Amino acid sequence: MSKNDTAKSLSNNQKRDPEKRKRDLLLAARHEFSEHGLSGARVDDIVNRAGVNKQLLYYYFGDKETIYEKVLEDAYAEIRDGEELLNLAALPALEAMEKYIRYNFNFIQENRHFVALLNDENLHHAQHLTNSAATIESHVQLRKLVGDVLDRGLAEGIFKRNVDPVSLYLTISSLSFFFFSNIHTMSKIFARNLSDESEIRKRSDEIVEIVLAYLTTPDDRTGLSGG
Amino acid sequence: MSKNDTAKSLSNNQKRDPEKRKRDLLLAARHEFSEHGLSGARVDDIVNRAGVNKQLLYYYFGDKETIYEKVLEDAYAEIRDGEELLNLAALPALEAMEKYIRYNFNFIQENRHFVALLNDENLHHAQHLTNSAATIESHVQLRKLVGDVLDRGLAEGIFKRNVDPVSLYLTISSLSFFFFSNIHTMSKIFARNLSDESEIRKRSDEIVEIVLAYLTTPDDRTGLSGG
Amino acid sequence: MSKNDTAKSLSNNQKRDPEKRKRDLLLAARHEFSEHGLSGARVDDIVNRAGVNKQLLYYYFGDKETIYEKVLEDAYAEIRDGEELLNLAALPALEAMEKYIRYNFNFIQENRHFVALLNDENLHHAQHLTNSAATIESHVQLRKLVGDVLDRGLAEGIFKRNVDPVSLYLTISSLSFFFFSNIHTMSKIFARNLSDESEIRKRSDEIVEIVLAYLTTPDDRTGLSGG
Amino acid sequence: MSKNDTAKSLSNNQKRDPEKRKRDLLLAARHEFSEHGLSGARVDDIVNRAGVNKQLLYYYFGDKETIYEKVLEDAYAEIRDGEELLNLAALPALEAMEKYIRYNFNFIQENRHFVALLNDENLHHAQHLTNSAATIESHVQLRKLVGDVLDRGLAEGIFKRNVDPVSLYLTISSLSFFFFSNIHTMSKIFARNLSDESEIRKRSDEIVEIVLAYLTTPDDRTGLSGG
DNA sequence: GATGAATGAGTGTTCATTCAT
DNA sequence: TATGAATGAACACTCATTCAT
Numbered sequence: 025m026s027k028n029d030t031a032k033s034l035s036n037n038q039k040r041d042p043e044k045r046k047r048d049l050l051l052a053a054r055h056e057f058s059e060h061g062l063s064g065a066r067v068d069d070i071v072n073r074a075g076v077n078k079q080l081l082y083y084y085f086g087d088k089e090t091i092y093e094k095v096l097e098d099a100y101a102e103i104r105d106g107e108e109l110l111n112l113a114a115l116p117a118l119e120a121m122e123k124y125i126r127y128n129f130n131f132i133q134e135n136r137h138f139v140a141l142l143n144d145e146n147l148h149h150a151q152h153l154t155n156s157a158a159t160i161e162s163h164v165q166l167r168k169l170v171g172d173v174l175d176r177g178l179a180e181g182i183f184k185r186n187v188d189p190v191s192l193y194l195t196i197s198s199l200s201f202f203f204f205s206n207i208h209t210m211s212k213i214f215a216r217n218l219s220d221e222s223e224i225r226k227r228s229d230e231i232v233e234i235v236l237a238y239l240t241t242p243d244d245r246t247g248l249s250g251g
Numbered sequence: 252m253s254k255n256d257t258a259k260s261l262s263n264n265q266k267r268d269p270e271k272r273k274r275d276l277l278l279a280a281r282h283e284f285s286e287h288g289l290s291g292a293r294v295d296d297i298v299n300r301a302g303v304n305k306q307l308l309y310y311y312f313g314d315k316e317t318i319y320e321k322v323l324e325d326a327y328a329e330i331r332d333g334e335e336l337l338n339l340a341a342l343p344a345l346e347a348m349e350k351y352i353r354y355n356f357n358f359i360q361e362n363r364h365f366v367a368l369l370n371d372e373n374l375h376h377a378q379h380l381t382n383s384a385a386t387i388e389s390h391v392q393l394r395k396l397v398g399d400v401l402d403r404g405l406a407e408g409i410f411k412r413n414v415d416p417v418s419l420y421l422t423i424s425s426l427s428f429f430f431f432s433n434i435h436t437m438s439k440i441f442a443r444n445l446s447d448e449s450e451i452r453k454r455s456d457e458i459v460e461i462v463l464a465y466l467t468t469p470d471d472r473t474g475l476s477g478g
Numbered sequence: 479m480s481k482n483d484t485a486k487s488l489s490n491n492q493k494r495d496p497e498k499r500k501r502d503l504l505l506a507a508r509h510e511f512s513e514h515g516l517s518g519a520r521v522d523d524i525v526n527r528a529g530v531n532k533q534l535l536y537y538y539f540g541d542k543e544t545i546y547e548k549v550l551e552d553a554y555a556e557i558r559d560g561e562e563l564l565n566l567a568a569l570p571a572l573e574a575m576e577k578y579i580r581y582n583f584n585f586i587q588e589n590r591h592f593v594a595l596l597n598d599e600n601l602h603h604a605q606h607l608t609n610s611a612a613t614i615e616s617h618v619q620l621r622k623l624v625g626d627v628l629d630r631g632l633a634e635g636i637f638k639r640n641v642d643p644v645s646l647y648l649t650i651s652s653l654s655f656f657f658f659s660n661i662h663t664m665s666k667i668f669a670r671n672l673s674d675e676s677e678i679r680k681r682s683d684e685i686v687e688i689v690l691a692y693l694t695t696p697d698d699r700t701g702l703s704g705g
Numbered sequence: 706m707s708k709n710d711t712a713k714s715l716s717n718n719q720k721r722d723p724e725k726r727k728r729d730l731l732l733a734a735r736h737e738f739s740e741h742g743l744s745g746a747r748v749d750d751i752v753n754r755a756g757v758n759k760q761l762l763y764y765y766f767g768d769k770e771t772i773y774e775k776v777l778e779d780a781y782a783e784i785r786d787g788e789e790l791l792n793l794a795a796l797p798a799l800e801a802m803e804k805y806i807r808y809n810f811n812f813i814q815e816n817r818h819f820v821a822l823l824n825d826e827n828l829h830h831a832q833h834l835t836n837s838a839a840t841i842e843s844h845v846q847l848r849k850l851v852g853d854v855l856d857r858g859l860a861e862g863i864f865k866r867n868v869d870p871v872s873l874y875l876t877i878s879s880l881s882f883f884f885f886s887n888i889h890t891m892s893k894i895f896a897r898n899l900s901d902e903s904e905i906r907k908r909s910d911e912i913v914e915i916v917l918a919y920l921t922t923p924d925d926r927t928g929l930s931g932g
Numbered sequence: 933g934a935t936g937a938a939t940g941a942g943t944g945t946t947c948a949t950t951c952a953t
Numbered sequence: 954t955a956t957g958a959a960t961g962a963a964c965a966c967t968c969a970t971t972c973a974t
Contacts, residue, residue: 059374060290060374061288061290061291061371061374062291063287063288063290063291064288064289064290064291064374100440140374142433142436143370143371143373143374143432143433144288144370144374145435145436146370146432146433146434146435146436147286147287147288147291147367147370147371149435150435150436150438150439153436153439153440155439159440160440160442163440163441167441190441190443191453191454191457194429194430194437194454195426195457195461197429197433198425198426198428198429198430199422199425199426199429201425201429201433202421202424202425202428202429202432203421203425205370205373205429205432206369206370206373206424206428207373208372208373208376208377209369209372209373209377209380210421211377212377212380212382213327213380213386213387213390214390214394214417215387216417227418227421230418230422233465234422234461234465237464237465237468238460238461238464238465241464241468
């Protein structure tokens with residue numbers, strides 16, 4: 025029995041699968057960072073969660089900030105990946121828009137870590153958000169995705185004119201993101217548990233209504249305010 | 252007047268004004284916490300900013316978390332204080348609503364620390380948000396403030412039915428808060444500097460439009476989505 | 479009503495009785511020092527226990543070490559004061575000796591702080607034990623007290639020869655002091671609660687027996703060991 | 706052998722011997738704690754004495770209190786280890802007893818830190834004395850050791866009846882321990898340097914005499930006091 | 933005498949990171 | 954690849970003491 029065999033016998037899977045260990049580290053880091061932020065996260069806790077030796081994190085990622093950047097990048101990639109699968113072009117504009125809004129809301133609901141991660145990154149003035157080609161490209165796609173639905177709605181005569189895709193994306197994201205982002209403080213100051221499933225569903229419907237009401241406002245009613 | 256007198260009286264004014272020193276500490280703490288979060292903030296930096304001895308912070312506030320709670324409480328008090336001065340009752344519902352939305356937006360713009368503070372507090376599941384009588388009362392008032400305008404708009408026949416004041420407050424806050432909260436990541440991924448004064452003004456108008464479009468949707472058009 | 483009257487109304491007793499405050503401080507200090515030792519005691523805790531302003535401790539005693547010395551001095555004075563009242567001369571030697579042993583044991587039992595205080599002072603190589611005239615004189619008296627009983631016992635033909643009063647005092651003190659000094663570790667390692675009243679009584683009798691057995695050993699039996 | 710080799714191999718021997726470093730830390734801690742007590746001891750001083758990085762103490766022991774507990778445990782183990790080597794069974798009861806008494810006295814004389822350590826631990830109500838299996842077992846052995854000699858002395862007809870082994874251990878320890886524990890205060894109040902080698906030797910003999918006088922008291926003379 | 937305010941020097945502990953193999 | 958050992962810089966917090974009135 026060779027020395028190699030001995031080593032293999034017990035923990036072969038872990039020791040011989042560097043990619044898995046990297047993924048474990050990234051997943052553990054995602055949890056840590058989304059629970060405590062960049063400065064609140066502890067390298068020790070990440071490696072303990074991942075079940076690997078601390079030095080391995082440094083070996084793979086260099087330092088705490090680099091793994092944080094990677095976690096962030098992955099989070100963005102995931103939400104963009106989901107958008108690509110929506111196949112909005114197959115639906116009428118109104119339905120497509122509603123589908124997109126609900127996707128946006130649901131993604132955040134199911135990926136709460138995304139919220140904390142983005143908030144923390146904004147605290148750091150987005151300095152870790154790498155301008156990787158992939159990131160840039162994915163957002164060009166996003167703008168196009170939303171823009172296409174807007175164009176089709178305008179062509180169908182149901183959407184108002186002059187709606188900027190980025191502004192619309194901001195509106196949709198604001199309504200979804202804020203709900204989950206500020207759910208704890210809002211629940212507390214209004215003494216109402218917004219984390220209840222029924223509250224979440226209700227809010228989701230309201231958000232759809234708000235966005236669609238805005239998009240479908242007849243153009244002659246637009247600008248009712250003196251703003 | 253001897254040299255001694257001068258030195259003393261000056262020194263006295265600055266050094267023996269505990270209330271001022273407390274305020275200085277709170278202001279410095281507000282800056283630190285909003286720039287770095289609770290865990291990222293450094294007690295040393297707070298006291299240096301405030302120009303006081305470190306132990307004084309502990310003398311007055313006990314520990315880092317307690318001064319954090321006080322900072323948070325003060326931030327809430329300020330936004331609520333501003334709302335009380337709006338005198339919305341003197342305006343027609345539509346104008347009152349617009350005034351409130353703009354107040355909300357402007358307050359956040361001018362009190363950016365508020366954004367970071369609330370995000371950090373949500374990271375901590377709102378555990379530092381003390382349920383002080385003042386805090387509770389102020390939010391009862393807020394609900395009443397928004398509810399009153401809603402009621403009047405309904406009576407005037409211009410607002411839709413069944414709008415919950417808390418939901419509406421969520422909507423308004425979402426749109427304003429998110430814009431500033433996520434301004435750095437959004438600017439970066441869309442390669443567009445949302446911090447520009449013109450972008451801010453534009454967004455402010457859009458938000459007014461979105462909220463009013465929703466509120467003034469004719470009741471028979473409500474529910475256009477299959478929610 | 480003068481300003482003076484106002485001040486008096488509430489806390490006259492405390493404010494106008496400096497001697498009482500000094501005693502309160504000393505008593506509080508005795509508790510603190512005997513519970514935590516010199517280094518473990520906290521000035522804040524002493525003044526809180528005494529219910530006085532912290533600066534007052536410094537005003538009266540100068541610093542922490544000085545009040546510690548005063549506490550120590552008072553403790554010694556108390557045990558010596560008790561000895562003076564025993565009136566051993568009125569009793570036959572054997573009874574006088576037993577009375578003294580029991581006094582020594584009981585004093586320690588009833589003044590547990592004395593134990594911790596002396597141990598701590600020995601930790602500091604007795605450097606705070608002031609060589610005040612009173613302290614010296616009191617121990618000259620002590621030596622005489624024990625020596626007198628020894629002499630009488632020898633004259634009565636019941637005590638052995640050549641017993642040094644200081645050595646005898648050491649023996650008596652050892653047996654009594656150690657029991658209370660090491661009561662917690664001894665109870666733990668032998669799994670037997672020596673703090674029980676019955677254990678204490680039993681030990682007290684044993685100690686009397688040990689000392690008297692030694693003192694009444696016939697001189698021809700002395701030196702049975704080859705030591 | 707290159708310069709590198711020399712430097713490395715030397716450095717390795719010293720630096721990469723974790724067990725040695727642990728021992729160094731424990732030895733340094735023992736000195737610190739016995740000189741200053743738990744609260745008076747400084748972590749910085751311990752690591753400086755041991756010549757290691759401060760964090761290493763935390764790496765190996767977790768915190769100050771844990772290393773204190775370990776020091777205490779080791780101290781007890783040492784005195785018990787010595788007892789095992791006495792081989793008392795090979796001697797007649799009287800000689801065995803004297804040997805044990807002298808071992809007890811000498812151990813304390815040569816391990817003065819033991820005294821301060823135990824006193825401090827009693828100050829803390831023995832709360833750090835871990836009930837480890839080893840500690841418990843060692844004291845069961847101790848009781849047996851003393852009990853055996855007592856039994857043999859009784860069989861030989863030279864020791865008195867009804868002497869409890871734990872009580873006897875208390876007696877022996879009291880006399881030895883107190884002498885060293887209170888040596889500084891006693892020397893001062895009686896103006897007599899008990900630390901002199903001659904005083905120590907004299908006291909050692911006295912202690913043997915006292916204990917043996919007690920043990921060899923004829924049973925019909927026992928109870929001479931009215932206890 | 934008495935008090936609240938203020939301070940410098942420490943104090944145990946934590947942290948991200950590097951070393952050495 | 955992988956790991957246990959080791960480190961310097963920082964960190965929140967404490968402490969005895971002094972200031973100023």
